[in-house]
Amino acid sequence: MSIAQRLQSLSITLPPVATPAAAYVPFVRSGNLVFISGHIAKRDGKPWVGQLGNELSTAEGQRAARAVAVDLLGTLQAAAGDLERVKRIVKVLSLVNSTALYTEQHLVTNGCSELLVAVLGAQVGAHARSAFGVAQLPMGACVEIELTAELA
16 A cells, blocks of 8 residues: 555645744755654644643643644655655654653654554654653643654
């Protein structure tokens, strides 16, 4: 099954590249690597605000991380020209706006990781990963994720 077919089967339409909210670019290509800037979780086009362990549950955080993955794939498609050119998702770095006692950042980040594998397949989508709890994120967002990919 092609990536386009997988996206269609998941009812996912990739968004265009979002306009950066500050002084940075959405992605940088260096050789065969693409570094995608951090994308914050959005719901209905606005920052998905909240803190895990306070206003938001782990399940809600997973949905937010999945939404970020959709946006990241849209930016990756723009950077690569075609998602079929993606050889491997190399690394995902996830920042989770969470309380000091919250310890399920890794489970929140699964929302992103699992979607990348579902869309790109296990050989391409499986990746190294870090997930951190942070005191706050831009605009009060609950999750921010960046990724590095290798292109064929």
